[in-house]
Amino acid sequence: MRENDLERYIDKIKQMHAKITPQRIEILKIFLSNQEDHLTTEEIISRLSDSKTGQATVYRTLELFCQAGILKKVNFKNEDFARYDLLDLDSKHFHHHFICTQCEKVIEINEDLLEPIEEQIQKEHHLVITNHELIFRGICQDCQNKSDINE
Template sequence: MEERIDRIKQQLYSHNYKLTPQREATVRVLLENEEDHLSAEDVYMLVKDKAPEIGLATVYRTLELLSELKIIHKINFGDGVARYEFRAEDAAHHHHHLVCIRCGKVDEIIEDLLEDVEKKVQKEFRFEILDHRLTFHGICQDCSSEKSQSSQQAVRKVTIE
């Protein structure tokens, strides 16, 4: 983790910003919860444990700065809540997401599924693609299993009565 914090510190310095204690606390929370797609409020609540003096506005400003510097992505899954995740340092593009509309669980697809589509769009529309995002909304395996189990129980109830 310290190595990543040092790289982020260098990215900030290269844009004439410092890694203040408040920014570092925010970065550490994001790194510690990298899999979770945290909202600003989630980050704030976790940062508060590490730095009780930090304010929500400071967390928002830090997240916006990190987003502007392309250290993190600001993403929205259609529920009106901005969430944040680190950019993959070695990836040419953003990864894709699967969002369950029942439980809200978010899974990631690391593989770039749109490479051929990008080539076609660039060629046919003469459009230089810098990045793309793809989010699938549906029902996750866990919720599907629960639904089929409850359906089976309902059928059993009907046949027993």
């Protein structure tokens, strides 16, 4: 996490004309220090220093962060609750994900090789593409190693 990252995300909240409360800062910091994770509301509540913070308060903050372009709701595994993913302020695209079909681990893929494909689709279909999301599925390294042992 870069030094001024927190400030830049706080600016996003300010742009929404929303209050910068200590609770909101704490929730933001939880995401910044767990960037690889896709946290649920419950997981965020369990990491807050004030255990009395209600679920409704946290939920409202997460909705605000989504509107501010800080978080994105994700649901890779057809779960009946939302997970939240931190958006990278420097990247034009939402990062990609790999999901292991054996252990369901989610790995973030930051390489973006799709610009030429976007250009081609835009040209052929006369569209303006503003974003894309991509999920790769397969077998993670740990599961590959496990199946080696079983052989």
